[in-house]
Amino acid sequence: MEKTEQRMDEIMSRLLRTGVILAAVFVLAGGVVYLARHPTPVTNYRVFQGEPEKLRTVSGIFHEALALHGRGLIQLGLLILIATPIARVAFSVVAFLYQRDWTYVLVTLIVLGLLVYSLLGGAG
Amino acid sequence: MAGFLGALTGLGGGVVIVPLLTLVFGVDIHYAIGAALVSVIATSSGAAAAYVREGYSNVRVGMFLEIATTTGALVGAALVLHLRVSVISIIFGVVLLYSAYASMTEHADSSANTGPDRIATWLKMDSAYPTPNGLQSYHVRGVPQGFGLMFVAGVLSGLLGIGSGAVKVLAMDKVMKLPFKVSTTTSNFMIGVTAAAGAGVYLRRGYIDPGLAMPVMLGVLAGSLIGARMLAGAKVKVLRMVFSGVIAVLAVEMIYNGLK
Numbered sequence: 001m002e003k004t005e006q007r008m009d010e011i012m013s014r015l016l017r018t019g020v021i022l023a024a025v026f027v028l029a030g031g032v033v034y035l036a037r038h039p040t041p042v043t044n045y046r047v048f049q050g051e052p053e054k055l056r057t058v059s060g061i062f063h064e065a066l067a068l069h070g071r072g073l074i075q076l077g078l079l080i081l082i083a084t085p086i087a088r089v090a091f092s093v094v095a096f097l098y099q100r101d102w103t104y105v106l107v108t109l110i111v112l113g114l115l116v117y118s119l120l121g122g123a124g
Numbered sequence: 125m126a127g128f129l130g131a132l133t134g135l136g137g138g139v140v141i142v143p144l145l146t147l148v149f150g151v152d153i154h155y156a157i158g159a160a161l162v163s164v165i166a167t168s169s170g171a172a173a174a175y176v177r178e179g180y181s182n183v184r185v186g187m188f189l190e191i192a193t194t195t196g197a198l199v200g201a202a203l204v205l206h207l208r209v210s211v212i213s214i215i216f217g218v219v220l221l222y223s224a225y226a227s228m229t230e231h232a233d234s235s236a237n238t239g240p241d242r243i244a245t246w247l248k249m250d251s252a253y254p255t256p257n258g259l260q261s262y263h264v265r266g267v268p269q270g271f272g273l274m275f276v277a278g279v280l281s282g283l284l285g286i287g288s289g290a291v292k293v294l295a296m297d298k299v300m301k302l303p304f305k306v307s308t309t310t311s312n313f314m315i316g317v318t319a320a321a322g323a324g325v326y327l328r329r330g331y332i333d334p335g336l337a338m339p340v341m342l343g344v345l346a347g348s349l350i351g352a353r354m355l356a357g358a359k360v361k362v363l364r365m366v367f368s369g370v371i372a373v374l375a376v377e378m379i380y381n382g383l384k
Binding site for chain 1: 149150151152154155162165166168169170172173183184187188190191194195197198201247248316317319320321322323324325327328329330331332333334335336337338339341342345
């Protein structure tokens with residue numbers, strides 16, 4: 001029991017680190033592309049306009065990133081970053097299932113549901 | 125700019141990003157909060173990777189309380205739509221003042237660990253953590269109150285783009301009587317999940333701008349690496365004083381701006 005729990009902790013730790021590094025790589029790559037194409041960014045952050053539709057949705061971001069647009073790549077990196085804690089929670093569901101701890105399977109599923117809801121639908 | 129911001133954040137958490145972006149660089153507060161949330165996830169996940177391995181954080185307590193923090197974050201992110209910028213600024217300033225105060229006060233470990241609690245036992249929250257003298261077991265208390273405070277922490281996180289670490293530690297430390305090491309690491313573990321809930325809503329609403337989030341995120345990551353290394357050798361007490369001072373000044377500025 002103790003052994004498997006320790007093993008789970010290690011996998012979780014690696015998952016978090018990989019997520020952050022992967023996200024940073026995409027953001028950095030996107031940043032390079034973005035700055036190479038727009039040496040002097042003209043965006044005005046003083047006035048709030050909101051991002052265009054294609055940089056707001058999961059499918060739109062993938063589309064932009066595949067087209068190798070700088071802003072799309074950065075946004076994909078940020079999406080990976082947001083997905084990292086979500087993946088961690090999903091992994092916890094499996095870990096608690098493995099331990100047959102049904103109370104916490106339910107608890108983690110609720111948290112996971114809230115996170116998926118926040119990213120994919122509603123409350124927009 | 126990114127490096128400076130990052131180094132500061134590495135030392136003191138996400139609370140610095142929003143005031144700095146809005147007050148110094150004149151960025152709209154919605155963009156600033158979006159960028160801050162993203163960097164909060166980055167530092168929290170990076171740090172949590174190390175803590176989980178050391179066996180301090182209590183995953184059960186964290187998970188259970190995350191129901192409260194994520195719900196709160198969704199409420200907070202929804203509130204942003206309905207509150208005026210000046211109101212958000214004032215709330216931010218007040219929270220900043222509190223965290224300045226919280227980081228000034230010395231911590232006393234509540235070692236008077238009393239007997240088991242019914243709810244905590246039912247939720248199997250009692251655990252143990254490693255010390256130089258082997259594993260030290262502890263009981264968890266005050267689950268409903270802690271849960272309530274965590275909801276507040278979640279709302280603040282979703283509304284202001286901060287980790288609300290100060291409120292989280294307060295809930296686990298003072299109310300639930302977790303040992304200090306356990307409460308700080310568990311809170312760090314929770315911050316990422318809470319911020320992810322807020323960030324999801326912000327992303328869909330178009331508050332997360334790649335051009336702004338990119339330097340902030342990379343700077344914060346670099347800064348937290350450097351910051352951790354610098355902290356290891358620095359006089360923590362002096363740093364904490366300086367930092368509290370900086371936060372207090374920013375807090376007053378935010379409130380003044382909100383009132384204007």
